[in-house]
Amino acid sequence: MASNDAASQVNQGAGFMGWLNKRLPVNKFISDQLLEYYAPKNFNVWYFFGSLALLVLVMQLVSGIFLTMFYKVGDTTAFESVEFIRREVSYGWLIQSLHAIGASAFFVVVYLHMYRALMYGSYKAPRELLWLFGMFIYLALMAEAFMGYVLPWGNMSYWAATVIINIFSTIPVIGPGLVEWIRGDYGVADATLNRFFSLHVVAIPLILLLLVALHLVALRQVGSNNPDGIEIKENKGSDGKPVDGIPFHPYYTVKDIVGVGFFLTLFAVVVFFVPTFGGLFMEEANFEPANPLSTPEPIAPSWYFTPYYAILRAVPNQRIGALLLLLAVLAFFFLPWLDRSPVKSVRYRGLWFKGMLAVFTVSFLALMYLGLKPASASYVNAARVFAIGYFSFFVLMPLYTKWDRVKSVPKRVSFHE
Amino acid sequence: MSKSIVLALSLLFTPWALAAETAAEPAAEPAAGAAVEGAAEAVNWQDLKAGNEVSNISSLQEGARNFSNYCLGCHSMKFMRWSRMCDDLRVPKAECQANLMPPNAKPADYMVSSLRAEDAVAWFGKEPPDLSLIARSRGVDYIYRLFKTFYVDPAKPTHTNNLVLDGIAMPAVLSELEGVKTAVYKNVDVVVDGKPSVQKVFDHFSTTSPGQLTEAQYDKFLRNTVNFLDYAGDPTQVDRRSIGIWVVLFLLAFTGIAWLMKKDYWKDVH
Numbered sequence: 151m152a153s154n155d156a157a158s159q160v161n162q163g164a165g166f167m168g169w170l171n172k173r174l175p176v177n178k179f180i181s182d183q184l185l186e187y188y189a190p191k192n193f194n195v196w197y198f199f200g201s202l203a204l205l206v207l208v209m210q211l212v213s214g215i216f217l218t219m220f221y222k223v224g225d226t227t228a229f230e231s232v233e234f235i236r237r238e239v240s241y242g243w244l245i246q247s248l249h250a251i252g253a254s255a256f257f258v259v260v261y262l263h264m265y266r267a268l269m270y271g272s273y274k275a276p277r278e279l280l281w282l283f284g285m286f287i288y289l290a291l292m293a294e295a296f297m298g299y300v301l302p303w304g305n306m307s308y309w310a311a312t313v314i315i316n317i318f319s320t321i322p323v324i325g326p327g328l329v330e331w332i333r334g335d336y337g338v339a340d341a342t343l344n345r346f347f348s349l350h351v352v353a354i355p356l357i358l359l360l361l362v363a364l365h366l367v368a369l370r371q372v373g374s375n376n377p378d379g380i381e382i383k384e385n386k387g388s389d390g391k392p393v394d395g396i397p398f399h400p401y402y403t404v405k406d407i408v409g410v411g412f413f414l415t416l417f418a419v420v421v422f423f424v425p426t427f428g429g430l431f432m433e434e435a436n437f438e439p440a441n442p443l444s445t446p447e448p449i450a451p452s453w454y455f456t457p458y459y460a461i462l463r464a465v466p467n468q469r470i471g472a473l474l475l476l477l478a479v480l481a482f483f484f485l486p487w488l489d490r491s492p493v494k495s496v497r498y499r500g501l502w503f504k505g506m507l508a509v510f511t512v513s514f515l516a517l518m519y520l521g522l523k524p525a526s527a528s529y530v531n532a533a534r535v536f537a538i539g540y541f542s543f544f545v546l547m548p549l550y551t552k553w554d555r556v557k558s559v560p561k562r563v564s565f566h567e
Numbered sequence: 568m569s570k571s572i573v574l575a576l577s578l579l580f581t582p583w584a585l586a587a588e589t590a591a592e593p594a595a596e597p598a599a600g601a602a603v604e605g606a607a608e609a610v611n612w613q614d615l616k617a618g619n620e621v622s623n624i625s626s627l628q629e630g631a632r633n634f635s636n637y638c639l640g641c642h643s644m645k646f647m648r649w650s651r652m653c654d655d656l657r658v659p660k661a662e663c664q665a666n667l668m669p670p671n672a673k674p675a676d677y678m679v680s681s682l683r684a685e686d687a688v689a690w691f692g693k694e695p696p697d698l699s700l701i702a703r704s705r706g707v708d709y710i711y712r713l714f715k716t717f718y719v720d721p722a723k724p725t726h727t728n729n730l731v732l733d734g735i736a737m738p739a740v741l742s743e744l745e746g747v748k749t750a751v752y753k754n755v756d757v758v759v760d761g762k763p764s765v766q767k768v769f770d771h772f773s774t775t776s777p778g779q780l781t782e783a784q785y786d787k788f789l790r791n792t793v794n795f796l797d798y799a800g801d802p803t804q805v806d807r808r809s810i811g812i813w814v815v816l817f818l819l820a821f822t823g824i825a826w827l828m829k830k831d832y833w834k835d836v837h
Contacts, residue, residue, distance in 0.1 A: 411822030422811020
């Protein structure tokens with residue numbers, strides 16, 4: 151195992167590096183964050199998605215910079231400029247595809263990253279704040295994706311914006327005024343498009359980067375959880391290092407590169423061979439320019455919002471529906487305090503938690519599917535059943551995590567190679 | 568890298584890619600009432616498939632010619648330049664200018680119809696849609712079905728109607744090729760609100776005057792034209808797939824090497 155002595159005795163180097171390290175803690179940073187940062191040795195595939203989320207973030211920023219060079223914001227120019235990028239800018243089709251499909255990839259990766267936290271109890275103490283920063287990233291990402299979706303100014307852009315912004319009109323008293331304030335007009339219009347562009351390329355990316363930085367700092371402070379939910383810091387060897395820990399670099403840097411390879415291969419298959427992904431990643435209706443006189447049937451938001459959209463539509467009363475939509479998103483924030491179980495990982499939990507996690511998983515996926523379908527009676531009834539499943543995972547959590555017969559957690563992590 | 572690997576990969580991905588891309592087309596509206604059984608035709612019109620092949624250059628060339636002769640009079644393709652289209656379809660410059668482009672057009676011009684919008688509105692009630700992205704927004708099968716189901720309907724101002732798009736504003740411009748068809752209906756017993764009643768549903772077409780082409784020739788004409796619209800909707804798609812094979816091969820090799828490196832680094836972790 152390649153390790154220096156103590157983190158405080160960082161090699162300052164000679165020559166230029168020595169000069170630099172006296173003025174900027176380059177080597178200290180590398181040592182603290184990579185060489186002397188101990189991660190549990192038993193990470194499985196679920197632990198790839200954090201680094202992959204960072205990769206997708208960078209990919210979105212870079213492709214977004216190039217798209218902004220050619221995109222022309224405005225209700226008469228936006229649609230044509232996107233088509234210009236796809237057809238006449240050198241490799242514009244590739245950059246545009248990377249960015250549009252990257253948005254979906256971001257949510258695939260983030261949902262799997264969040265699901266990992268549910269399975270292994272990564273939100274539980276001492277990682278509550280880490281989880282909250284992650285949830286704020288998720289909120290910012292939803293805003294970023296929604297506004298980005300409006301920018302091509304296709305017909306689904308227009309109508310999805312109309313429907314989603316109208317959800318705010320259900321807020322008592324201030325609702326109608328608020329909706330007008332968000333749109334900057336009496337309907338979704340040029341003013342809306344321009345402000346969404348500004349927020350999409352400047353404001354929200356800044357917030358996202360700040361939150362990602364906080365998420366990473368908080369992670370370094372408490373250390374990573376692992377599939378066994380065992381705190382490796384509580385079991386240190388005579389050298390003061392966790393016996394079940396290995397330095398992040400080189401072990402997890404080389405391992406994450408394998409994850410990157412797998413991810414990019416799948417991503418490239420989509421980008422080059424199935425870019426629309428059967429209408430999920432690029433909708434047919436968005437290849438028609440925005441048209442306030444022609445409503446696409448059915449109006450469905452992007453697949454990553456459809457679980458919440460299905461919940462909204464499952465309630466006859468619009469105001470209560472919007473409230474439940476909000477609660478469905480916010481419920482995740484309360485997980486650290488809803489969970490009363492003494493163990494973290496699903497591996498050592500009892501049947502109650504396992505059963506409820508299964509109910510939640512099925513409900514979430516079913517709602518995602520139903521949100522893409524037209525609001526027919528049978529679909530809406532099914533959405534009601536699954537919405538109950540979705541909320542019972544959260545609402546009943548303080549009870550079933552208490553009743554649950556947990557197994558005893560070993561001192562050492564289980565490691566299979 | 569050997570050619571056979573490339574071929575195998577392209578076989579692996581391409582049909583799947585095409586299937587997934589065409590799977591999402593909006594379904595045709597179902598016929599009212601009971602199931603429609605084509606008496607003469609073996610296939611229901613709702614199940615007709617374009618079956619076009621966007622990598623087939625000669626089919627695209629014929630489609631471009633059909634587009635120029637039959638569509639461009641009214642419909643523009645405003646995101647497509649003549650020069651780019653003729654380059655992609657390997658049509659020589661001189662031939663492109665002589666046979667495809669309107670006399671006053673320049674190679675770098677977009678493919679725009681000379682029909683004025685206000686005339687179109689006066690004559691047809693609406694502006695003909697731009698066809699640059701029609702294959703992406705509606706799907707190739709939709710367009711193919713549309714042009715297989717024009718029929719005479721004296722009740723309409725254009726004397727034309729269509730099974731896919733009821734009350735279509737567009738006249739049956741291809742009837743000189745396909746022939747003139749009328750719809751033959753049959754009575755079907757259905758139960759509405761618990762009461763038996765009789766409903767008139769479409770049964771089959773009968774050709775009242777034949778066109779210049781046989782049915783097989785017309786289908787080919789249509790397939791080529793739809794193929795051209797498919798190409799125009801996404802002109803880089805053929806390039807994209809051929810680049811994609813190499814990108815995926817590279818990434819597979821990269822992942823393999825990364826995996827070996829990981830195994831080597833991790834051999835002392837127990």
